[in-house]
Amino acid sequence: MTAEALPEHPDFLWRNPDPKRSYDVVIVGAGGHGLATAYYLAKNHGITNVAVLEKGWLAGGNMARNTTIIRSNYLWDESAAIYEHALKLWEGLPEELDYDFLFSQRGVLNLAHTLQDVREGVRRVNANRLNGVDAEWLEPDEVAKVCPILNVSSRTRYPVLGATFQPRAGIAKHDHVAWALARRADELGVDLIQGCEVTGFLKDGDRVVGVDTNRGRIHAGRVGLAAAGHSSVLAERAGVRLPVQSHPLQALVSELHEPVHPTVVMSNHVHVYVSQAHKGELVMGAGVDSYNGYGQRGSFHVIEQQMAAAVELFPIFARAHVLRTWGGIVDVTPDASPIIGSTPVAGLYVNCGWGTGGFKATPAAGWTFAHTVATGEPHPLNAPFALDRFTTGALIDEHGAAAVAH
Amino acid sequence: MLLITCPWCGPRNETEYHYGGQAHVPYPESPADLTDEQWAEFVFYRDNPKGPFAERWMHSIGCRRWFNVLRDTATHEVLTSYRLDEPRPGGNR
Ligand SMILES: Cc1cc2nc3c(=O)[nH]c(=O)nc-3n(C[C@H](O)[C@H](O)[C@H](O)COP(=O)(O)OP(=O)(O)OC[C@H]3O[C@@H](n4cnc5c(N)ncnc54)[C@H](O)[C@@H]3O)c2cc1C
Ligand SMILES: [Zn+2]
Numbered sequence: 001m002t003a004e005a006l007p008e009h010p011d012f013l014w015r016n017p018d019p020k021r022s023y024d025v026v027i028v029g030a031g032g033h034g035l036a037t038a039y040y041l042a043k044n045h046g047i048t049n050v051a052v053l054e055k056g057w058l059a060g061g062n063m064a065r066n067t068t069i070i071r072s073n074y075l076w077d078e079s080a081a082i083y084e085h086a087l088k089l090w091e092g093l094p095e096e097l098d099y100d101f102l103f104s105q106r107g108v109l110n111l112a113h114t115l116q117d118v119r120e121g122v123r124r125v126n127a128n129r130l131n132g133v134d135a136e137w138l139e140p141d142e143v144a145k146v147c148p149i150l151n152v153s154s155r156t157r158y159p160v161l162g163a164t165f166q167p168r169a170g171i172a173k174h175d176h177v178a179w180a181l182a183r184r185a186d187e188l189g190v191d192l193i194q195g196c197e198v199t200g201f202l203k204d205g206d207r208v209v210g211v212d213t214n215r216g217r218i219h220a221g222r223v224g225l226a227a228a229g230h231s232s233v234l235a236e237r238a239g240v241r242l243p244v245q246s247h248p249l250q251a252l253v254s255e256l257h258e259p260v261h262p263t264v265v266m267s268n269h270v271h272v273y274v275s276q277a278h279k280g281e282l283v284m285g286a287g288v289d290s291y292n293g294y295g296q297r298g299s300f301h302v303i304e305q306q307m308a309a310a311v312e313l314f315p316i317f318a319r320a321h322v323l324r325t326w327g328g329i330v331d332v333t334p335d336a337s338p339i340i341g342s343t344p345v346a347g348l349y350v351n352c353g354w355g356t357g358g359f360k361a362t363p364a365a366g367w368t369f370a371h372t373v374a375t376g377e378p379h380p381l382n383a384p385f386a387l388d389r390f391t392t393g394a395l396i397d398e399h400g401a402a403a404v405a406h
Numbered sequence: 407m408l409l410i411t412c413p414w415c416g417p418r419n420e421t422e423y424h425y426g427g428q429a430h431v432p433y434p435e436s437p438a439d440l441t442d443e444q445w446a447e448f449v450f451y452r453d454n455p456k457g458p459f460a461e462r463w464m465h466s467i468g469c470r471r472w473f474n475v476l477r478d479t480a481t482h483e484v485l486t487s488y489r490l491d492e493p494r495p496g497g498n499r
Contacts, residue, residue: 232454243450245427246479290425291408294456294480299407301421334450391446 006173006278007100013179014058014186019193022219023051025373026211027226028198028234030054031063032174032359033351034226035181035192036366037373042188044367045374050190051220053213055197059178062228063359065328067251067273067285069264070360071108071169073128073135074401078384079337080131085381086364087168093363099180101173102278106263108169109138109147111313113158113269120400121164128166136165147263149316156312158270171264171275171283174359181366201238207346208238224349224373226365229294229329231352240343243390244331244353247288248298249404252306252325256280260316268400270309282320284310287404288330288356297327330355335395336402340369340382349373350387356404411487412465413473426462428452429474430494456480460494463487 025041027034030052041047054060070090072083094100112118121137128135140152143163152160182192193215202210202217210219227234232242261276273285286306289298303325311318333339333353338361340351351369354361368382378386389395408420434440434448453459459479464472476485476495486495 230456233456241451242454243446243452245452245454246456291461291477292454292459292479293482295482297482299420301407390450391442 007102007176013183014192017191017193019051019053019196019213019215019218020191021217022210023191024049024221025224026050026218026220026222027052027224028211029061029226029228030058030182030192030194031061031226031228032059032178032181032362033228033354033365033369035059035178035185036362037224037226037351037369038185038190038192039181039188040366040370041374042185042190044370047374048189051218052185052190052192053196053198053211053218054192054194057194058182058192059175062328062330063174063178065251065326066174066359067275067283068171068174068359069108069169069266069273069275070103070172071166072133072360073108073110073124073164073166073169074398075124075127076396076398077131078396079398079401080128080133082364082368082381082385083361084131084133085367086361089363089367090172093180097180097184099176099183101176101180103170103172104278105168105170106275107146107165107167108264108266109143109163109165111143111163111265111267111269112161113267114161117269118161121162124401125164134166134168136167138163138165147261147265149260149314150265151313151315158312160313169264171277173278177362198234199237201348203238203345208348222347222349222373224351224369226351226369228352228354228358229331231331231350235343235350238343238345238348240345240348240350242339242350242352242387244333244339245292246294246329246331247291248293248295248327249285249288249330249356250298250302250325250327251283251285252303253277253281253283253323254317254320255323257282257320265313267309267313268404270313272306272309272313274310274314281323282317285404288332294329295327296329332356334390336398337396338365338385339387340365341372341378341386342376343387355402357402408477408482408484410463410475410484412468412471413487413489414471415465415468418465418468422465422467424464424466426464426472429460429462458485
């Protein structure tokens with residue numbers, strides 16, 4: 001593996017128009033999901049009179065804060081279908097968008113440290129294969145071949161007893177993904193409007209007909225929410241209650257190193273996940289802070305625990321310096337699966353609850369949400385992820401495969 | 407790290423506690439009469455405010471007792487803590 005140069009930026013990526021008075025569709029939130037939704041609304045459905053409203057700057061939310069891991073090795077059929085659809089889209093997206101965002105299929109190892117982890121891992125490998133998702137079960141010596149710097153000795157506190165391996169998984173440059181989608185959406189006629197916070201909703205009876213913003217009132221035929229950590233705060237203003245809880249989730253990077261880490265390693269049990277960015281930083285994530293919070297920072301003991309786990313698994317990192325830590329706000333659902341679909345308010349649609357794992361889903365989230373907003377009906381891939389599953393009881397419990405403690 | 411005051415043991419670091427989610431969520435008075443919607447509400451729906459939030463914490467490596475905390479989820483400020491049999495300070499909202 002050699003360090004790769006970053007792609008050159010084109011000069012202009014998108015216009016910065018003032019909001020028009022009215023659009024066919026308004027999407028709230030210009031993260032990866034909002035941008036992908038706008039792109040597929042235009043590309044797949046020919047709906048181009050669209051605005052994406054962003055209170056901060058384009059893709060400055062969780063899109064800029066995540067650890068960029070992309071994989072589709074989820075347990076249940078519904079999840080495997082939507083995440084694998086995303087992975088297949090990722091595989092064609094750099095060419096389709098004509099933008100090299102360094103999608104690198106270097107594989108992911110999900111480590112097992114207990115007998116229960118081993119059983120869960122083997123079960124998931126079998127489930128993945130039945131769903132056409134590439135997956136292997138590796139014994140500790142095979143794990144060491146994939147990632148030689150990993151300590152697979154039996155003498156650690158929580159020894160590596162094996163791992164699931166998905167070779168097609170990987171990482172991508174998140175900012176570049178957002179810019180690539182933004183450029184294409186803009187070219188197709190979508191207005192990307194930054195510094196525009198949605199503060200309320202216009203309603204005509206039970207139907208939403210627009211939004212109030214700090215840049216004036218904007219009428220809309222349909223409104224789609226893609227506001228990640230703030231989805232419940234926003235939906236409440238439209239009179240919709242969502243079963244999500246917002247939690248801080250932290251990540252950090254080291255200074256630059258020579259290429260040493262060839263894959264992505266995740267551990268649910270000792271709780272750290274590590275990859276090496278193209279430039280050379282070690283990128284590490286942890287579990288969510290237990291409490292609800294919107295402060296975009298979390299607790300130091302979470303970082304301490306994550307570092308302790310990283311050093312035990314990767315003794316070679318013991319003297320690496322932490323350069324930066326940061327937090328994002330993620331919206332977590334009771335079954336650790338997203339909500340994509342209609343709401344009790346006509347014309348108002350929601351894409352939320354991706355919690356700690358929505359980056360990997362970006363293209364499929366956009367694809368299915370665009371379909372739902374354009375047609376008023378769920379796509380077969382997002383139909384199981386409707387809000388009413390919390391009433392019917394048809395939950396999609398992915399706490400295990402979500403691989404992040406929450 | 408949060409500094410949280412246990413009503414019995416005094417101020418201790420967050421790491422001594424376990425988080426228990428929203429406070430003041432009573433078990434339904436007549437469970438057999440609940441609709442599916444009401445059950446969903448009780449089991450899965452909790453408030454998620456950006457601002458003051460009444461929540462439960464347990465002093466897991468201290469006295470092991472549950473109590474309530476009023477905390478601002480936007481600023482992380484711990485406003486006050488109180489016993490389970492005490493009402494939420496300042497009323498409900
Ligand atoms: C530290 C961390 C690590 C993560 N690691 C991974 C990972 O490795 N792999 C993975 O798959 N996922 C990961 N995730 C999760 C992933 O980042 C999110 O699930 C995903 O980014 C959510 O969708 P989004 O990109 O649209 O959200 P965001 O980028 O957060 O977009 C939401 C946007 O809505 C805007 N907004 C909110 N309210 C309003 C309003 N009222 N008006 C206008 N705009 C508004 C926000 O400013 C924001 O830009 C991680 C998250 C964090 C925080
Ligand atoms: Zn105590």
